[in-house]
Amino acid sequence: MLEQCLNDCLKQKNAEVIVIPDVAFKFEGVRVLTLKGSPSDKRDFAAKKAKGEFLAFIDDDAFPDNDWLKNSLKYFKEGVVAVAGPAVTPEGEELKRNASGLIFSSFIGGGGLGYRYVKGFSKEVDDYPSVNFIVKKSDFEEVGGFDTKYWPGEDTILCLKLKKLGRKIIYTGDVVVFHHRRRLFGEHLKQVFSYALHRGFFAKKYPENSLKAKYFIPSVFVLSVVAGLILSLFYSWAFLALALVLFVYFLVVLLESLKTAFKEGSVELFFLFFAGVILTHFFYGVGFIKGLLSKDLTR
Helix, strand or coil, X not given: CHHHHHHHHCCCCCCCCEECCCCCCCCXXXXXXXXXXXXXXXXXXXXXXXXXXXXXXXXXXXXXXXXXXXXXXXXXXXXXXXXXXCEECXXXXXXXXXXXXXXXXXHHHHCCCHHHHCCCCCEEECCCCCCEEEEEHHHHHHCCCCCCCCCCCHHHHHHHHHHCCCCXXXXXXXXXXXXCCCCCCHHHHHHHHHHHHHHHHHHHHCHHHHCCHXXXXXHHHHHXXXXXXXXXXXXXXXXXXXXXXXXXXXXXXXXXXXHHHHHHCCHHHHHHHHHHHHHHHHHHHHHHHHHHHCCCCCC
16 A cells, blocks of 8 residues: 555655655655654654655555645645645445445544545535645644644644644645545444544543534434433333434434445445444444543553
8 A cells, every 4th residue: 555655646746755664665766764653753754854845644555646736736825724635435445445435424424524535525624634634834843743642633733733823724625635444344443443532532632623512422322322221221211212212323324324335336335334334433432432531642
């Protein structure tokens, strides 16, 4: 995946490509600088070495569209501090990776953030992952870069600092990278739990762009189900209320799973999507609660 990423980055016009691995290797046309640390450590290090006016961040399991950087530059107008774009699941992705991408891009699985995974949508945002994030180097330096021990979530902190400059972060659907997903179920759920853990902690530490109702919904659902199960042992009305809620929930997930499987032409995908959405909600809900109750997080 890294080789694909670097080859496509080299296709960008007027771009310097820097990669920061733990162990050195050679790749023609690329500056390879080694550093052992978190992704935020590596990006801060690379930013200091970069010669360009803009910094464009991308993950090693993603690769850019040919017009990625060209398209981004037209949005850097007065008042714009950074530009972001979708991280689209590549065509021909293996089934379990594709299922993960479809869950994230759906409304029911993405929790209102599905636009991050599809082309064509544009809006102003206050938080966006660094898998596809372009920022003016001078502004990046002004706020001190990422400069954080937290990962994931380092991009949330950077966006918060950039917004405090009083300028906009623009998300636009034509600044595209293609991002390989984690496989269902283990890799996908581990990532979801980690994201939720940090979002829950950030909801109290960085409320400006993390204290939002949509982030609490999976946790509220999980707690409601647990409370309903306990109350059902003592009250018949609680059993009926829980049964109704779960019926509606499973019906909605079922219909969305049928719709997705029909669109993709895959029966196996139906089962992966159905189970994947439910487990995603559960793991996110539990992870968020744990983060919310944590005094601090370690790397």
